[in-house]
Amino acid sequence: MKRSSRPRLWRTCCALLLTIPGAVRAVTFTDVTEQAGIRFRHVNGARGDYHLPETLGSGGAFVDVDNDGDLDLYLVNGREWDPAPGTEPAVSVLYRNDGDGSFTDITERAGVSNSGSYGHGVACADYDNDGDTDLYVTNFGANRLYRNDGSGVFTDATERAGVGDTRWSTSAAFVDIDRDGHLDLYVVNYIRYDLRAAYPACSEGGVRGYCHPRNFEGARDRLYRNNGDGTFADATESAGISDPGGPFHGKGLGVVAADFDDDGWPDIYVANDDTPNYLFYNERDGTFTEIAVLAGCAYSADGIAQAGMGVDAGDYDGDGRTDIFVTNFSHETNTLYRNAGSGAFMDASYRARLGEESYLRLGFGTGFLDFDNDGHLDVFVANGHIFDSVERATDVVTYAQPNQLFRNDGEGAYTEAPFHPRVDVSRGAIFGDIDNDGDTDLVVTNLAGGPQLLRNDGGARNNWLRLRILDAATHRDAIGATVALRTAGETQTREVRAAYSYLCSNDLRVLFGLGEQAEVDEIRVRWPNGASRMLKHVPANREIVLSQDGIIKGDLPTTR
Amino acid sequence: MKRPHQRFAWLIAAAFALALLARVGYMAPSSGAADAYDDGVAALRRRDADAAMAAFARVISTDPTFVDAHYRLGLLYGGQAQWKPAVASLQSAVELDPSHADAHCELGEAYLIGIVQAAKAVTPLQRALELEPHHPRALRLLGVALLRLHRLIEAVENLTHAVEVDPGDPDARYLLGLAHYQNEEYHLAVTVLTDLVALWPWHAQGHATLGNAHLRTEDVVAGRRHLRTFEKLYRDSERVQVLERATQADPTNADAWMQIAQQFVNRQEWGRAGEALRAYVRVLPADERGQELLGYVYLQMDAYELALDVYGGLVTQHPTAPEYHNSLGIVYLLLGDHGPAIDHLLRATELDDLERPYLLNLERAYRRAGDTERADETARRYGKMTSRGGSP
Numbered sequence: 045m046k047r048s049s050r051p052r053l054w055r056t057c058c059a060l061l062l063t064i065p066g067a068v069r070a071v072t073f074t075d076v077t078e079q080a081g082i083r084f085r086h087v088n089g090a091r092g093d094y095h096l097p098e099t100l101g102s103g104g105a106f107v108d109v110d111n112d113g114d115l116d117l118y119l120v121n122g123r124e125w126d127p128a129p130g131t132e133p134a135v136s137v138l139y140r141n142d143g144d145g146s147f148t149d150i151t152e153r154a155g156v157s158n159s160g161s162y163g164h165g166v167a168c169a170d171y172d173n174d175g176d177t178d179l180y181v182t183n184f185g186a187n188r189l190y191r192n193d194g195s196g197v198f199t200d201a202t203e204r205a206g207v208g209d210t211r212w213s214t215s216a217a218f219v220d221i222d223r224d225g226h227l228d229l230y231v232v233n234y235i236r237y238d239l240r241a242a243y244p245a246c247s248e249g250g251v252r253g254y255c256h257p258r259n260f261e262g263a264r265d266r267l268y269r270n271n272g273d274g275t276f277a278d279a280t281e282s283a284g285i286s287d288p289g290g291p292f293h294g295k296g297l298g299v300v301a302a303d304f305d306d307d308g309w310p311d312i313y314v315a316n317d318d319t320p321n322y323l324f325y326n327e328r329d330g331t332f333t334e335i336a337v338l339a340g341c342a343y344s345a346d347g348i349a350q351a352g353m354g355v356d357a358g359d360y361d362g363d364g365r366t367d368i369f370v371t372n373f374s375h376e377t378n379t380l381y382r383n384a385g386s387g388a389f390m391d392a393s394y395r396a397r398l399g400e401e402s403y404l405r406l407g408f409g410t411g412f413l414d415f416d417n418d419g420h421l422d423v424f425v426a427n428g429h430i431f432d433s434v435e436r437a438t439d440v441v442t443y444a445q446p447n448q449l450f451r452n453d454g455e456g457a458y459t460e461a462p463f464h465p466r467v468d469v470s471r472g473a474i475f476g477d478i479d480n481d482g483d484t485d486l487v488v489t490n491l492a493g494g495p496q497l498l499r500n501d502g503g504a505r506n507n508w509l510r511l512r513i514l515d516a517a518t519h520r521d522a523i524g525a526t527v528a529l530r531t532a533g534e535t536q537t538r539e540v541r542a543a544y545s546y547l548c549s550n551d552l553r554v555l556f557g558l559g560e561q562a563e564v565d566e567i568r569v570r571w572p573n574g575a576s577r578m579l580k581h582v583p584a585n586r587e588i589v590l591s592q593d594g595i596i597k598g599d600l601p602t603t604r
Numbered sequence: 605m606k607r608p609h610q611r612f613a614w615l616i617a618a619a620f621a622l623a624l625l626a627r628v629g630y631m632a633p634s635s636g637a638a639d640a641y642d643d644g645v646a647a648l649r650r651r652d653a654d655a656a657m658a659a660f661a662r663v664i665s666t667d668p669t670f671v672d673a674h675y676r677l678g679l680l681y682g683g684q685a686q687w688k689p690a691v692a693s694l695q696s697a698v699e700l701d702p703s704h705a706d707a708h709c710e711l712g713e714a715y716l717i718g719i720v721q722a723a724k725a726v727t728p729l730q731r732a733l734e735l736e737p738h739h740p741r742a743l744r745l746l747g748v749a750l751l752r753l754h755r756l757i758e759a760v761e762n763l764t765h766a767v768e769v770d771p772g773d774p775d776a777r778y779l780l781g782l783a784h785y786q787n788e789e790y791h792l793a794v795t796v797l798t799d800l801v802a803l804w805p806w807h808a809q810g811h812a813t814l815g816n817a818h819l820r821t822e823d824v825v826a827g828r829r830h831l832r833t834f835e836k837l838y839r840d841s842e843r844v845q846v847l848e849r850a851t852q853a854d855p856t857n858a859d860a861w862m863q864i865a866q867q868f869v870n871r872q873e874w875g876r877a878g879e880a881l882r883a884y885v886r887v888l889p890a891d892e893r894g895q896e897l898l899g900y901v902y903l904q905m906d907a908y909e910l911a912l913d914v915y916g917g918l919v920t921q922h923p924t925a926p927e928y929h930n931s932l933g934i935v936y937l938l939l940g941d942h943g944p945a946i947d948h949l950l951r952a953t954e955l956d957d958l959e960r961p962y963l964l965n966l967e968r969a970y971r972r973a974g975d976t977e978r979a980d981e982t983a984r985r986y987g988k989m990t991s992r993g994g995s996p
Contacts, residue, residue, distance in 0.1 A: 244853065258845065292842045337831050340816050346782060347812030347834060388819060395754050395786070403720040438685035440719060 071416045071505075073449075073464045073486065073498035080147045080497050082117070087134035088492045089125045089162070094246070094254050096237055097122070097184040099430045100164055100214065100297075101471030101491040102136075103409070103547025106478065107168040107177050109154065110196035114141040115476045115551055117487065118156065119495060120163040120181060125239070135159050136181065140196070141478060155198045156190045158183070165472075165547030169218035170520035171205075171227050172274050177521075180229065182213035182547070187231065191274075207276050211263040212237055217543030219301035219310050220524055221283070222330045223572050225515070226270035227523060228279070230312055232296035233263035236289070251433045257317050257351075262287075262294040265314065269330075284331040285324060287314075295319050298355035300544045302366045303526065305387060308574060310524050313341070315352030315370045341368055341381040345391035350376045354473070354546030358412030359537045360396070360421045361456045364528070366539070369398075371407025371425055371546070374434075374441045378402035378410070378425060397457045398423065398450060404441050405448065406430060409473025409546040413484045415461075417506035417557030419536060420452035422461070426488050426546075428469035444469050447488060464498055476551030482508040482585060484555060489547075507558035507584035513540050513569055516591040521552040524572040531561045558584050637667035644676065653680055671701040679710060687718030698728065708732035709742040716745055722752040740770040747779050756787035767796075774804045781810065785817050793817040801830070806871040808837035840867060851883070858887040858894075865897065874904045892918065899931060903938075911935045919948070926955035930962050933969065942973035960989050 088098040102120040109116045117139040127133055135157035139147035151157050162184040171178050176192040178201075186208040190198035202208040211233040218227040235257055246255035265287045268276035279285075287294040298315035305311070309326040313336075316322065320342035324332035336342035344350050351373035357366050365383035372378055377399040382392035393399035402425065409426035416422070427445035434441050444467045450458035472489035479485065483503025488496045509529070515522045525540045536556055542549045558564065567579040575592040582588070588598035644659030657680045663673035678693030694711040697704055712729035715721050726749050732742040743766035750759035763780035770776060781797035784790070797814035801807055815830035844867050850860040861884035868877035881898040888894060895914050902911035915932040922928055929952040936945035949966040956962065963986040970979035 259849070291846060292839070337835065338819070338828065340819070343812060345786065345813070346778075347809035347838075349838075384820075394752050397754075400720055400722055400752055438687070439689075440685070440687050 071461075071483075071500060071502040074501050075464060075466070075496055076145065076499045077495065077497040080145060081149075082119075082139060082147055082495060082497055083149075084119045084121070084137050084139075085134075085494050086119075086121060086489060086492055087124060088122045090492065091125070093125070094252060095125065095239060096235070096254060096257070096260070097162060097164075097212065099254050099491075100234070101408070101428075101469075101489060101547070102163055103165045103215075103472030103489055103545070103549075104474050104487060104495070105166045105168045105179070105542075105549035106474050106476030106487070106551045107179070107542075107549060109138065109177060109179075109192060110140065111176060111194075112141075112143070114143050114480060115478050116141045116196075117147060117474075117478075117497075118166060118168075118179065118549075119487075119489065120158065120166050120547065122162050122164075122184075123160070133159060136163050145479065150196065154196055155200075156181075158188055161185055161188065164213065165215050166549050167216035167218055167229070167543050168549040169227050169523060169542065170518070171218060171229070171270060173226065173518035173520055175519050180207065180216055180218070182216050182231065184212050184237075186210045187213050187216075201274070205274060205276050206278075207231075207268050209233070209266050211266070214297045215299045215543070215547055217299045217301050217312070217541075218523060219312065219543070220270075220572055221267070221310060221312075221326060221332075222269070223309065223574075224270075224272070225517065225573065226272045228270045229268040229276060230285075230299055230301065231266045231268070232299045232314055233265050233289075233294075234297060234317070235260040235295050236263050248431070248433060248437060251436060253431050253433050257295050258291070260295075261291050262289040262296075262316070262319060264289040265294060265296055279330075282331070284327075284333060286334050287322065293319050294322070296322075297353050298370070298544075298546050300355045300357045300368070301524070301541065302357035302539055303524070304357070304366050304368075304383060306365070306526075308570070308572070310572075313355060313357065313368055315355040316349075317353065318349060318351045318373075320349045321352050321370065335387070339387050339389050340391070341389040344377065344379055344393075348376070350379060353406075353408045354410040354426075354544075356411045356544040357539070357541075358421045360412060360423075360452060362420070362454075362534060362536065364535065364537050366537075367392075369410060369412065369423060371410045372402070374404055374406045374429065376403070378405075378407050392456075395456070397459065401448070401450070401458075401460055405445050406441075407448075408471045409488065409548060411473060411475045411545050411550065413475050414555070414557035415449065415484055415500060415503050416451065417483060417503050417508045418452075418454070418559045419531075419534060419557045419561075420454045422452050423450040423458060424448070424473055424475075424486065425450075426470035426473040428471060428491060442467075447473075464496070466496060468493060468496075471546065472548045473545050474548045474550055475545070477510065477553070477555060480587070482510065482555070484551075503557075504585075507561055509556045509558060509564055509582060509584055510587040511554045511556070511567070511569075512552070512587065512589040512597075513554065513571070514589060514591040514596065515571065515573075516593045519591070522571050522591075523552070526570045527554050527556075528568045529556050529564055530566045530568075531558055531564045553587070637663045637670050637673070640666060641670065641673060644673070648676070653683060656680055669700055671697050671704060671707075674700065675704065675707050675710070678707075678714070682710070682714055682718060685718070687714055690714045690718060698731075702731075703735060705732045705735035705739055705742070708735065709739060709745065712742065712749070713745055716749050716752075722749040725749040726753070738765075738769045740766055740773065740776070743769060744773070744776045744779065747776070747783065751779065751783055751786065754786075756783055759783040760787065760789075774800060774807055774810070777803075778807065778810050778813070781817070782813055785813050785820075788820075790817045790820040794821060794823075801833075806837060806873075808834050808841065811837060840871075843867065855883070856887050858884055858891075861887065862894065865894075865901075869897070869901065872904070874901050877901045878905060878907075890921075892922070896928075896931075899935075903935070908935055908939050912939070924955060926952040926959065926962065929955065930959075930965060934965060937965070937969050937972065942969060945969045946973060946975075958989070960986060963989065 090098040104119040106115040121134045121136045123134045138151045138154045140150045165182040167180045176194045179190040181188045189202045191201035215232045217230045221228045267285045269279035295317040301310045312324040314322040323336035325335045354371040368381040370379045377393045381389035405427040406429045407425040412421040425448045429443045449461045449463040451461040469491040474487040483500040486498040513522045513525045528537045538554045564582040570576045589596040640662040644656045647656035660673040660677040674697040681690035697707040708728040709732040712725040716725035729746040747763035760783045766776040777800040784793035800810040811830045811834035815827045818827035847860045847864045865880035878901045884894045899914035918928040929948040933945045933949035946969045952962040967982040
């Protein structure tokens with residue numbers, strides 16, 4: 045009897061392991077930076093003068109600059125304030141994805157070094173509807189627009205386009221605010237800071253450090269309307285982008301454009317540092333109204349203007365409404381604003397178990413991603429403190445910090461998942477499927493150091509489906525299109541967007557995790573111009589390229 | 605480098621400041637330990653935290669079972685945001701004296717506010733409440749911990765009890781309203797928070813959450829009203845921040861100090877108003893307006909001895925000013941020193957016999973001194989003046 049019971053028990057356990065639906069399968073993120081040939085080093089110019097731009101770091105982009113179907117990598121750099129004569133200047137770098145796991149530096153040929161500028165962020169989109177993706181680089185100083193000529197070579201089109209905002213810009217987003225088919229540009233500006241000004245030195249406990257942003261006035265954001273001829277007009281005032289700047293407003297760092305009320309028009313949410321966040325509601329006539337206070341997403345639940353850094357929007361609880369996640373300072377929670385419908389958001393940070401877990405961290409880059417392809421949006425946060433002397437003030441907050449991955453349990457709550465152990469002063473987080481294997485890989489940028497290219501190993505063990513949504517008229521990615529995918533009675537809703545996280549631009553393709561479902565019951569796509577299309581019974585584990593006219597890549601039946 | 609708007613950060617300063625000066629008694633230690641302990645307490649009184657920590661560490665090295673030394677050392681570590689040793693010291697205190705409710709409470713707070721592990725805070729806070737079921741701070745802190753753990757029904761229970769125990773604690777009321785709000789009990793949140801802002805109209809967070817709760821109950825008008833009030837209060841606090849920066853840059857900026865003081869007077873935050881006014885008076889010692897307002901603030905704080913100094917000085921500087929004699933008389937009256945009270949109130953009525961409140965105060969002083977005859981006579985004068993129509 046004893047001998048026979050053990051195999052039976054063993055068989056029972058095995059059967060359970062094999063059949064538990066949605067059972068956690070180990071996913072690891074492998075650091076492949078070196079083997080990929082990424083040699084980039086971020087330069088922030090810190091030499092003891094404690095200039096505030098040195099704290100922000102830089103971001104980057106996953107962007108297919110040569111239309112070869114895989115994601116290339118652009119990394120923005122700062123620079124030395126006073127480079128020593130004869131030294132190699134720090135430049136931003138464009139790496140071409142060679143498709144075999146390696147990347148090649150093509151910056152010089154591409155002409156996107158942003159040389160001489162102190163760079164922070166980048167926004168990517170085909171602003172001129174010519175079928176290739178262009179780059180807009182934000183700087184401490186005048187921003188730059190690089191126009192792609194179609195072969196991965198760029199020309200500086202800033203002056204002609206009229207988008208060289210000279211304020212201290214951070215994040216930016218291309219978004220078609222008026223649905224005229226031309227992508228407009230929202231530029232987030234931080235604070236008014238003059239390198240030559242004699243600001244009083246700031247210190248803590250006698251140790252010199254960076255000044256708090258409260259010591260400076262906020263810089264106003266800017267909205268550029270695309271004229272459709274390669275030029276833009278400053279529409280900040282006429283569109284009602286009511287960012288007054290000043291001591292207590294609009295120290296912006298992060299931006300995400302999303303259709304929060306599902307009316308088919310993109311709204312704009314801005315994460316502001318130490319000042320209330322903005323939600324610009326699209327009035328559908330080319331103007332916006334700022335409603336964040338009334339909507340309940342300007343402050344935390346207890347009325348605190350937190351230090352907004354990075355931001356993303358996504359439907360984390362599967363109710364069809366777009367929620368907001370904002371990273372904040374240490375001794376603040378990162379804040380999850382649950383969209384409760386009717387224009388109301390609720391601070392659900394503690395409810396979702398994302399409150400205490402973030403309290404001692406200082407979060408920057410962030411995004412909703414489904415790292416294990418189980419059909420639920422997980423959250424990643426890149427962490428690192430601003431003050432290099434913070435450990436003198438407390439024993440529970442550190443300067444370098446671990447990054448955090450939170451797994452969505454499918455019931456509206458998160459659990460911190462194991463992640464790569466490197467501890468650094470991280471800033472940006474870029475999301476995309478660099479090896480086209482069906483799961484989301486990451487780049488984390490680090491302040492005054494090298495980035496990490498983290499390959500997702502194991503995410504694609506669950507089924508997946510990737511969609512690239514194009515606009516039929518221009519064949520550019522249909523930024524703002526929404527995709528609702530239904531399988532096994534559950535619906536996942538996503539939006540085509542690149543601009544989220546912090547100073548970063550991300551994979552424009554929409555990747556859905558399907559768990560163990562081998563087929564999707566139904567996909568509904570709604571384009572920004574109102575057109576829609578439905579696909580039924582779509583097999584998993586493939587990429588489909590779709591426009592209003594039908595499937596461009598992928599042999600599937602379509603139903604209009 | 606810490607930011608000012610830390611969620612629940614207001615708990616830290618108040619808790620540690622109060623706790624450090626409480627619980628002075630201690631159990632029979634060895635004489636060396638006792639001497640070191642006395643040194644520690646003396647250092648605390650002169651606000652020398654480093655010396656106090658060194659002294660309490662000496663106590664523990666001499667007598668490791670000295671509970672209060674562990675306890676105070678824990679508080680001091682916490683005050684310096686050194687939370688790991690704070691927890692260790694407080695843990696030692698509760699192990700040595702499991703009946704030490706305050707130590708359990710502080711340990712819970714160190715976990716909750718310092719280490720930021722609400723789940724670990726619950727047990728010591730519950731233990732504190734087993735020992736002292738009406739421990740107001742333990743009730744409030746446990747409410748915060750349960751809020752963070754999203755155990756909202758229990759949070760509501762604890763915070764309701766906290767409000768019952770200390771109805772004058774705006775933070776407990778606010779947290780109760782917030783717990784209802786988080787639990788989507790919007791009408792209950794409205795009830796609690798309406799009471800809160802009626803009692804403390806300057807409670808910005810109260811208006812914020814009340815506004816949101818109204819919006820959730822679809823009372824848009826009330827929601828917008830409270831959110832506007834919240835924003836106004838927020839702007840006011842921002843103005844204070846600007847003024848405080850101005851005083852940091854130039855501590856002799858008297859105008860900024862006075863504006864700060866007036867903001868806090870308007871909000872009835874007497875302690876902070878007093879701080880600003882003391883700074884103002886240091887810059888402009890001869891300025892009547894500052895001293896007068898400082899005296900008023902001291903009266904509001906029930907700091908009568910301090911008010912006595914201020915008004916005494918004003919009377920010396922302005923011996924013919926009836927209002928200062930009146931104020932000084934009131935202070936003496938509040939201190940139960942009826943003789944000088946009567947002298948100054950009488951002088952005030954002599955200097956200005958049309959000011960009815962002076963007479964009323966004088967009548968009260970006579971009556972409290974037991975001089976019914978003069979009290980009645982003063983009351984008759986007051987009555988005649990009222991019928992003639994003096995100043996209100």
